[in-house]
Every structure is written in C-alpha cells, then in structure tokens.
Amino acid sequence: MYSEKVMDHFTNPRNVGEIENADGVGQVGNPKCGDIMKMYLKIENNVIVDAKFKTFGCGAAVATSSMATELVKGKTVEEALKITNQAVAEALDGLPPIKMHCSNLAEEAIKAAIDDYRAKNGLLDENAEKNACGRRCDDIHHMHEEE
Amino acid sequence: MYSEKVMDHFTNPRNVGEIENADGVGQVGNPKCGDIMKMYLKIENNVIVDAKFKTFGCGAAVATSSMATELVKGKTVEEALKITNQAVAEALDGLPPIKMHCSNLAEEAIKAAIDDYRAKNGLLDENAEKNACGRRCDDIHHMHEEE
Amino acid sequence: MGDKMIYLDHAATTPVKPEVLEAMIPYYTQKFGNPSSIYAIGRESKKAIEEAREKVAAALGAQPKEIFFTGSGSESDNWAIKGIAYANRDKGNHIITTAIEHHAVLHTCQYLESEGFEVTYLPVDENGLVSAEQVKNAIKPNTILITIMFANNEIGVIQPISEIGKVAREKNIYFHTDAVQAIGNIHINVEDMNIDMLSLSAHKFYGPKGVGALYIRKGVKITSYLHGGAQERGRRASTENVAGIVGLGKAIEIATQRIDEYNSKLVALRDRTIEEVLKKVPFVRLNGDRYRRLPGNVNFSFEFIEGESLLLMLDMKGIAASSGSACTSGSLDPSHVLLAIGLPHEIAHGSLRLTFGEENTQEDVDYLIEVLPMIVERLREMSPLYEAYLAQNKK
Amino acid sequence: MGDKMIYLDHAATTPVKPEVLEAMIPYYTQKFGNPSSIYAIGRESKKAIEEAREKVAAALGAQPKEIFFTGSGSESDNWAIKGIAYANRDKGNHIITTAIEHHAVLHTCQYLESEGFEVTYLPVDENGLVSAEQVKNAIKPNTILITIMFANNEIGVIQPISEIGKVAREKNIYFHTDAVQAIGNIHINVEDMNIDMLSLSAHKFYGPKGVGALYIRKGVKITSYLHGGAQERGRRASTENVAGIVGLGKAIEIATQRIDEYNSKLVALRDRTIEEVLKKVPFVRLNGDRYRRLPGNVNFSFEFIEGESLLLMLDMKGIAASSGSACTSGSLDPSHVLLAIGLPHEIAHGSLRLTFGEENTQEDVDYLIEVLPMIVERLREMSPLYEAYLAQNKK
Numbered sequence A, B: 001m002y003s004e005k006v007m008d009h010f011t012n013p014r015n016v017g018e019i020e021n022a023d024g025v026g027q028v029g030n031p032k033c034g035d036i037m038k039m040y041l042k043i044e045n046n047v048i049v050d051a052k053f054k055t056f057g058c059g060a061a062v063a064t065s066s067m068a069t070e071l072v073k074g075k076t077v078e079e080a081l082k083i084t085n086q087a088v089a090e091a092l093d094g095l096p097p098i099k100m101h102c103s104n105l106a107e108e109a110i111k112a113a114i115d116d117y118r119a120k121n122g123l124l125d126e127n128a129e130k131n132a133c134g135r136r137c138d139d140i141h142h143m144h145e146e147e
Numbered sequence C, D: 001m002g003d004k005m006i007y008l009d010h011a012a013t014t015p016v017k018p019e020v021l022e023a024m025i026p027y028y029t030q031k032f033g034n035p036s037s038i039y040a041i042g043r044e045s046k047k048a049i050e051e052a053r054e055k056v057a058a059a060l061g062a063q064p065k066e067i068f069f070t071g072s073g074s075e076s077d078n079w080a081i082k083g084i085a086y087a088n089r090d091k092g093n094h095i096i097t098t099a100i101e102h103h104a105v106l107h108t109c110q111y112l113e114s115e116g117f118e119v120t121y122l123p124v125d126e127n128g129l130v131s132a133e134q135v136k137n138a139i140k141p142n143t144i145l146i147t148i149m150f151a152n153n154e155i156g157v158i159q160p161i162s163e164i165g166k167v168a169r170e171k172n173i174y175f176h177t178d179a180v181q182a183i184g185n186i187h188i189n190v191e192d193m194n195i196d197m198l199s200l201s202a203h204k205f206y207g208p209k210g211v212g213a214l215y216i217r218k219g220v221k222i223t224s225y226l227h228g229g230a231q232e233r234g235r236r237a238s239t240e241n242v243a244g245i246v247g248l249g250k251a252i253e254i255a256t257q258r259i260d261e262y263n264s265k266l267v268a269l270r271d272r273t274i275e276e277v278l279k280k281v282p283f284v285r286l287n288g289d290r291y292r293r294l295p296g297n298v299n300f301s302f303e304f305i306e307g308e309s310l311l312l313m314l315d316m317k318g319i320a321a322s323s324g325s326a327c328t329s330g331s332l333d334p335s336h337v338l339l340a341i342g343l344p345h346e347i348a349h350g351s352l353r354l355t356f357g358e359e360n361t362q363e364d365v366d367y368l369i370e371v372l373p374m375i376v377e378r379l380r381e382m383s384p385l386y387e388a389y390l391a392q393n394k395k
C-alpha cells in the first residue's frame, strides 16, 4: 500500500519534535478526522533554517510531515510557499489515492506556520488565504479510490 | 439419488416386452411429460399369470414399471388393484421425492390394464375411476423436494 | 461403473487444473490474510487479488478497475441485471433478452417482471440464433438493458454479439452478456464488441467453483447488489475469496492464452462425434447451429427415448454426460432451450449433451460411438413410443 | 518485518486448518462433479454437500433442510434482511437493528430505507450492550424484522440473544442474528434461543473465505436473493462451491466440538493482555463490556495517538493487529461502533483490536506487552495532542 519511501519516513521520521521559541508555528487538521499536523519553523533572513513537526495521524500523515520539513529547510519563505501537495507526495514516490489528503495537510501546515511567522512580524499579506483548519471530515475523507 | 434396488430394476428390468394377444393392455402417462408406461397382462381365471411392460421415461419410471409387473404376477385382479403407489415405491426401497409421481404412474398402469381387461370381458364397474391419462405435466412435475 | 470415467460434461463444470490449484493453496494456510488488513499478509492477499484482476482484464480487453469479483456466474448475472434495472428506473423499465438464456438470467428477469419491469424474451430460430435485427426491432423508448448470452450452455450456439453490441451502442442502451460458457472458447474483446457488462464463472474454465466476475464498463450506472464492507472498491461487499480469485485469475490466463490450440483439439472431437452418431444412429437430430457452436459442444435428440435413462446407462458404462443443463436436472420439464428451437416435448425429453474438454481424446470418442448406439437401441426396444412408431409404419 | 509473525487479528480472518484444507482438496481435482449432475461424481459432490449441511445443522441445533449455503457472511446478511423485507411488505415495513451492527447489516438496512422501509437503530450503552427491554419498546405494529448481531466484530460484546429471541417470539416477529463472530466461540441453539435466521461465514472459524451459510427456520416467509438454477432446493442459485462447503462443514464441526477448551485458552490470553496493558500504559481504556465479550477479543483506545500508525509500528515488530473492523480500513472515519459506545472521535481514532486464536501462546502475549507500551510511548512523543495535554497539565 505505501511506497518504501513513505515507510522509511514513517519509520524514521526526520525532524520530529519542537523548536523552542520558533519563529513560526502552524497547526492544521482536526482530531475528529484523525489527523493533526503541527509545524515549527526557525527562520533567519527570510530563509527557513530549521523545521520540526509533531503529528497525530496515520502513516501517510507522519511521512508527509517528515518530508515537508525536509523540503522546506534551506528554502526562502516564498519558495516554501510554493511547495504543493503534489510535490510532497511525489517526493515520497506517491501516496495511495485514499491518502492524498494527507499531502494537502502538509502543504497547509507549511502555509500556517509561515502565516504565523508573518503575523508575528507584521508581514501578513491581507489577501492571504486562510488555512484549512476546521473543515468537515467528510470533505476530505469520503473519496473512494478513483471512483 | 436412487436406491440400489431402483438401479437394479433399471439396469436389469424384469418383464420388458409385449404379450401377444394380452388379456389387458393399459397405457398411461404423456410423452410431453417425459413418461409413458404401457402394461400388458395375461389373466387366467381372474389371476394375473404374466405381465410385461414397455416404458418411455426416466430411471425411476423404468424401475417402477419393472417392479409393478413383478408385484402383480400371481395376484388376482382384485388384489392387483389394491397395489398402491406407496407399495411400489417401498418395494424399491424408496424413491427420491421428486420422482414419487413415477410410482403413481405404475399404480395407474395396473389399473388401466385391468380396466381394459374388464372392458373386453364385460366386467367393467360403472363407477370405476378414470385413469390419469391426459393430466397436465405441471400437476405432477412441479413439486419441489420436500418444500 | 468401471474405474475409468470418460467425462463429457465440461459445460456443467470442469476439474481444477493442477497448476491452478497449486496457485491457490498458499492462500488458505500461510498467506491467509484479509485483503483489507494493513499488515504484511493482508497486503499480500490484496496484491494477489489485484494481479488476478489484471489477468481477467487482459483476457477481456478491459481495464482492471472495470473487473469486480463475485461468488458465481449467477451472482454476476443477478447483479448486472438487477443493478441496471434499479439504477435506471427513471429512464425506463424495459429489458430485452432471449428465450434461451440460462436460468440465472431468465429467473432474474422474471423476478423483475414481478417488480414492475417489462421483459421481451426474443424467440430464436430453429438453430438457436437471434439476430441483431430482432434486437433492434424490439427496442422501445423505455428500453434500459439488453442482456443476451454469448454462447448457450445447452446447445452451444454462439450469438452475433458484436452485431448486437453495435445496435446497443447506437441506441445508447446498456448491453450485458452472460459469457459463462464462452470464456476460454471464444476470443472476446469488450471494446471491439461494445459490451458494457459481462459475466463469467471460474469453474467453467478449469478454475474453482464459487467464484465469478462481472465486467462493468467505466461509467455504467449500476447499483450495488451485495451491501456491506468496502471491498471491490465499495461495490461488492464480502471478505474476498482470495484463493478462489487467485484460481480464477490463473485459470483465465491459461484458458485465454491457448484458446486456438484448445479449440482445434475440441473441434476435432466434436465433429467426429457428430458425424459418426448421425451416421450410426437413426432418428437422431443435432440441436443448435452446426457451425456457430462452441468447439466442444454436441447436443443430440434421440427420438422415442428419454434423457435421464440414457444418462444412467451411459454412467453405468463410465461416461458422464448431461441432458440439457445440469442446473435444471432437478426439474422434470424438458429444457426451455430445446422447446425454444421448436422441438416437440417428447423429442426434447430425449436429448443428450456431450461437452468435450481438456482431458478428452479420440479414444474417448471411439468408445462413445461404440457404446452410445447400443444404449439408444436398448432403450428404444423398451419404448412404447418406438413400438407405436414401428406398428404404424408396418401398416 | 522479521520472519516471525504473531497474528492477533482472528476476528478479521483465520487461516484454514490443515485438516479442513485436506478435506477440501479432493473436490477440486478428482471429485469435481457438479452436484446437480446425475452421474457418479455428481452424486458424490451432492453427498458431500449434504454431509456438510448436517454438520452445520448439528452445530446450531437446527434441521439440515433449514441450512442454506451462501457465498459469504455478507450474502447471508443481505439475503436474510432483504428477503424478509420483500416477502413481508404486506405486513409492514419496519425493521429493528442496533447502531453497532456489521456493515453487511447496516448498509443493507440503509439500502432498504432508500426503498421505503423504516429502520430503528437501537443505541447501545457504554459497554456496547442493548437490552431485550429496548427491543421490546421499539416494536411497532408494522415491525416485520428484528436483526441483532450475536457478538460484535470490533469490541467483542455479546448481546442477550436468548432474551431478545424471547421477545421476538412473543410478539411474533422474525428474528435474525448475524452470528459470524459467534460461531466456535459461543454455544448456540436456534431452538432454545428462538432464532429464526442466523448468518455465519466459514473464514472466521478456520474455514475458507468466500463461503457462508444462512439458517432459515422452517416456515419463515422469505424471498430468494440469488435467482437462477434450482440449487439449495430452489432457494439460492449458483453451482455450489463444493470444496468450500466441505471446508465449512469440517471447520464448524471442529470449532463447535472443542468450543470450551478453545475458549478457556483464549480467555487466559485475553485476560492477561487486558490486565497487563491497563497496568503498564497510561491513558488507555478497554472498549466493550469487560465480561460479556468474546473469549479472544481485546479492544483498547489509547489517547493521543492514531490507530493506523499504531498498526504499522506493530506490523514492523511482527504483530498483525487491527484498528476497528478490517472491512472498513479503506475508510478513514472512526469506527461507528466506537462512536456508538460514546467515545469522542479523537479517542476512537486511537483504537487497537487484538483478537486471539488457535496458534497464539502466552509467549505471544509476553512479546506483545513488551512491545506495545514502547510503541504507544513513541507515538505519543510525536503527538501534538499529547504535547498539548502535557502543556495544559503543567499549568
């Protein structure tokens, strides 16, 4: 069901933990739906120098969190915002269709953490999209494989 | 499905054939339903001294014909008329429920042959039951096992 | 009943091939995981099912996700027909089929009639064929489904499925075919033939009993039949018969790969049987079209004798055969198929179906054509109908 | 994934026992005849089926002719419920069931709702139990069927079936029970318990997948579900899965003969697991009644962690387990059973089902209670919910 890469990132997740006094912290998901992703970013000169996460969720949620933290490190804030859910899924050699929403969660966690960073630093774009917190589970869960 | 006795009477049917100038000949059944039994009786002094049959029909039809001819031999006409379908079936160690109508056919063939004998000899009882020729197949065929 | 048995009833069922059984065995004891389970042996079962699905798809020219495993050919037929009927009630309530379908189709259609649907049972000609023209003429504005069998289980006749498929597609009506007897005997491509749904059953092509499949073209509007868990992508509930499905996959792969070789072998056995019996036995007819028939199917009617007696006598000589469809041998009515091609009842009662397969040889045919005429002769000598015929002809 | 696997998911499915497989094998290759056929190997298949039917009847305290073989537990459920519903539409359209049934029952009931039937889903208490009183109070003049599972597949809770049967009989309403999880674990007698219909599935008691049975008390008014040939005395069409049915018969014979011995073994494993885990792991609860539960069933909820991650970690340690029902693992919703006993969503997501069986030993439990606490710990360290909990409790 999961690719080897997913299982590797699930078994040995990179960057688990918290960053004390992080520059940006974002939490997305909903415990009702069975997944929450919390991302911590350390940002220096607009560059993400460290990222850590905590995740409550399935194997794919853990693996995408791990991959997302790997992907953002070293990137500028603007570059990080361009990371799409497809990019996260591809970096993991794909996800089962039923688990694709987990990669959405990773994309959203990055955005949420950066929003937080910008808010704290007065950089918030007025037109910024809201992150996906508080969606109903049904929106993301009730897709049948390929149907 | 069939008892050994049925198979024996099917494989080695007793009294197959015709009796020339028989004293009574009866034919029952309907080719549409897949079975016809024709019985020939030789009757001397009110006693059945010989019986033969020809049958178009299933294994049970052949076996009951064979058994019926065996049963009537040596009996008086009145005794022969008392042979029931149960008696024929029992003499064969039973028949599958779906085949029980074949034993009816044997009982009726005996009656028809005796009717013929009596008619030829002016002995016909006015109140005699008619034999079952010309029934619709559905009457006898559409019974589900035990249901 | 000697020790040797010559099995000439492959249309009733077939033995499981050793390589098929071998493929199945591990899934009973070691690889027994539930395919819905997440751990290793569950994933292995899942993978085995998906591989079998690919094999079925390859055999039919379909996509794997258009294949759904079921518990039998009958279930596939029930699902296809009721599923279309209930899903498309808003569009109409008329179904077109033929008078010679298997009971899994006929009785399902009759059930639907009792539920307010309207069914046209197309008659067949004396060879057992329907034409695309007949189908076309039967279509009405409220027609939602055409269901016509690929090849008949009793008389082996093969219908013009491509032509019917074309008519169905032109008129935009769903087309289902019961191909239970066709798989492994006829090259099938659901795309080329415009088939929207197709039923098959493993035990007719050297796979196990109790497992079938239904092909459902992507986009076809059909309700589920078995409700419950999310197996078969939510469309057919039940823990999967993993070993059975693996067996079906293996069997269809073998059956369709060597179809031409298999056919030429069967045709040789079939044709010799037909020729010799027609030559040696008087008062006999071949039922079903002489050429548009399954390679292994022979169906005779012998006048003046009754089928069950014939079967019992053949069985005692070590030959396993059938009179009409095995499924209906519990019934005493003559076959609806033989009546539909116009046989009188008494002749329909005297029918014999011989269906050749894998293990049969020319020696089997030798033996058959030695034994069969004697048995027919013997039964005729016992038959009051034959006696009457002879008496009449003497005059 | 080491070589050794400890299988703790017997509620999902069980391996076929060697003696069961051995009994099945001949029916694939040598004794492959169609049971409807008249010749020797056909009659042999028929006999094998009837012997299996007698075994099932003996296991349930029923008559052989009240047993009908099907393709799965799900099919049995679908047949029982839809069959009663459609056959008794003239008497009423109300069905009573519970909120914790298997999806084969729940989704069938939901389907019937869409067809105009009315269904009462009785709630259960925090231990997962319904009472006969609740059932009684739910009965209405138009109630035609009560369908309540014998034992739950997720939390193992055993319902008061005898009492419910009594209520149903008094009120003259048909009573069906899904006993798929109960067979081989609970002594069942359909007479004493006033059960009118009962579903079972071979693969839950060391038989093969893809074969089940439905007990239908003589006289019950029920329509057929699979239409077609005259198999199963005209009530369930399809060429019989002979090998599967033989396997079911053999498996139920073994399972019911040694039920007490088997149970005391499982209870020992179960109870030790419950005690040790409750002792060693904080923030954990046992789901389902502590005593009225299947001998092999353990179901925990671990706060702050999610079930699938737990399963993957256990799998990597060689332990095969499940989170809720295997059938629904394709879905991401938390188990409807756990929600019905009142668990909040996030706790329901952290559930683990361990179900013991034949091959398990106390060493397996040793290993489990060594490994499980560490895995829970590790996942909690990764969990933002646990972090939040700790932060809150520091304040």
Ligand SMILES: Cc1ncc(COP(=O)(O)O)c(C=O)c1O
Pocket (backbone or CB within 6 Å): C237, C238, C239, C240, D011, D072, D073, D074, D075, D077, D102, D104, D149, D151, D152, D153, D178, D179, D180, D181, D201, D202, D210, D212, D327
């Ligand atoms: C309680 C219960 N009912 C029904 C079923 C369905 O049985 P099957 O998978 O054989 O269709 C299962 C298991 O899957 C079950 O546990």
Ligand SMILES: Cc1ncc(COP(=O)(O)O)c(C=O)c1O
Pocket (backbone or CB within 6 Å): C011, C072, C073, C074, C075, C077, C102, C104, C149, C151, C152, C153, C178, C179, C180, C181, C201, C202, C210, C212, C327, D237, D238, D239, D240
């Ligand atoms: C043409 C045809 N359709 C359907 C079936 C039913 O298949 P099954 O016996 O697997 O249910 C059969 C055989 O029995 C058949 O020959």
